[in-house]
Amino acid sequence: MISRRDFLQVSMAASALYGVSGYGNWARLAAQQSLTQDQLLEFETYGNISLIHVTDIHAQLKPVFFREPEVNLGIGDARGQMPHVTGAAFRKAYGIEDGSPSAYALTYNDFTSLARTYGRVGGLDRVSTVINAIRADRPDALLLDGGDTWHGSYTCYHTAGQDMVNVMNALKPDAMTFHWEFTLGSGRVNEIVEGLPFAALGQNIFDAEWDEPAELFKPYKFFDRGGAKVAVIGQAFPYMPIANPSWMFPEYSFGIRDENMQAMVDEVRDVGADAVVVLSHNGFDVDKKMAGRVQGIDVILSGHTHDALPEPVLVNKTHIIASGSNGKFVSRVDLDVRDGRMMGLKHKLIPIFSDVIAPDPAITALIDEQRAPYEAALNEVIGKTDTLLYRRGNFNGTWDDLICDALLSEREADIAMSPGVRWGPSILPGQDITREDLWNVTSMTYPNAYRTEMTGEFIHVILEDVGDNLFNPDPYYQQGGDMVRVGGLGYRIDVTKPQGQRISNMTLLKTGEAIDPAKTYVVAGWASVNEGTEGPPVWDVVENHIRNQGTVTVGPNTSVEVIGA
């Protein structure tokens, strides 16, 4: 039973462009009825241009559960600002009732019971239905994919992204930008991009040797829509060679390059762009800063940080739209563009409730075709969980705790480290864990689970370094992921301090002793960005651990003490 009381519609009149808020009451506007597909899609077509935004799908072809973060701290100017608001405060900010469909879609509380009520989310066959409905209203709507599409599942790994390429191509995107795609290796990325039937964009994708724009990726593309010229500028993830293994794509250089972004905006305006849309994989805080520095962007379709916001965030005259991850949401953004400028914008974050939105049978068949060769492996049950398994959040999720437990026991280590990636769907208590589920949280092209020795001092350096990449008050100096997850180690972090002073009270949990800077500890981890890292793939390590347990239980994790939040 899904009550109709809230669906996520935001309408902004032209005046809202200048900061007059015309939204926020949508939860109260809806009557209490059973939720239907028509209600989820309800949208009074506005203006003359429609944008459809999907991002960070992470190869999730089928519906999943995805718990939004409980801890998502904003630092400096971002403190307490969207998207760094979670749970009850988030619901209050948008007038979302506890226990409602939107509460389930957008916040973490009561996740297990709400998931049982409202069911799975996403599925590209459902996403297709939504896209088709928008195109029925506006046949020339632009479908824009923010990237992290060709990464994140068993089938995506085994087909080197081909399963996602085949299904996304059937949805007919108009443009795309990139992040994890490059971890397929530049040879494979180049091969796919050369055959893409739509624009591959990134004003910040450069040739590493010459520090010049890369030929294969164009900075922008013009679209004639509704009697206006819309320029879509791509912005790939700026810190790929740092956050991911640069040896996999040595020919490419990235960076924020906001001076080049300004040059591109000026260039498209000079040649007649009536509206400028940036398809971005910057992450939300970087997009906010960029919107304050680069003049002339109307809309930023934001990706990377997996935030889902039911209303745009306005910075000067730039509207920033956050459309979630894992196929859980589709954003529709209608623009009124006249006389060479954007006069108004109307936005709706559409949650893809998989039991409410009918699948598009053509896409269901195409998805099944991609999965068919792997069905037996995907569906093999490797264990069961008593605990809700999730990842998303600044610090350890239960999936990470389980992975760290596996690294500690299977690799006989003192301390485990697991990367603070934001992808990975959730598993409900009582659910079987299949191989597909495990790969959804571990699949990558550099999965080797290393085992090495590190001094206490060096472990401290790592935590400080990763901490600064998340909690530096300047978003341009935040490099990408959430905090590295640790097992066997406790620590205190003061997020308000500068690098070198955030981490204290490091404790080896198995003995309760303080970490000795001079002493050497055995550390097991995975996802090292170094070439030649040795060790079994992490999914084998975790599968062995789950099989040994039969049913896994993950206790509460109190090993990280956060100060200054």
Add this chain to the structure above:
Amino acid sequence: MELTRRETLGLGLGAAVLAVAPFRANAAAEDAIAAFTGGADMAEGGVALTAPEIAENGNTVPIEVSAPGATAILVVAAGNPEPGVATFNFGPLAAAQTASTRIRLAGTQDVIAVAKMADGSFAKASATVKVTIGGCGG
């Protein structure tokens, strides 16, 4: 399985260049600037320094300096043991007072550009470039 410490460094540091605290301008950097300016005041603005916020590779960081009307631009990496990077001199026939190069940074630090203008005045710009272990890619 054997891994050398240099190869793993947990999340993947390329070389042992990491510093816990950012480097700051040291005396040698200040001396290099003073030698260039003769101790004159430096205006903010008039010189543009383009550098990445986070270095993709601390061993080769692309930077560009530009100062219309300058006769020379000094570039200093304030946190390097040897802070002097380069001095670009522009003759009267130079079409543009712009230069780009790649520099090596020993850790997170400020890169400083000082331009000497035709009238003998000086202008300064600086940018913090972060050098990080990396990994954990979101």
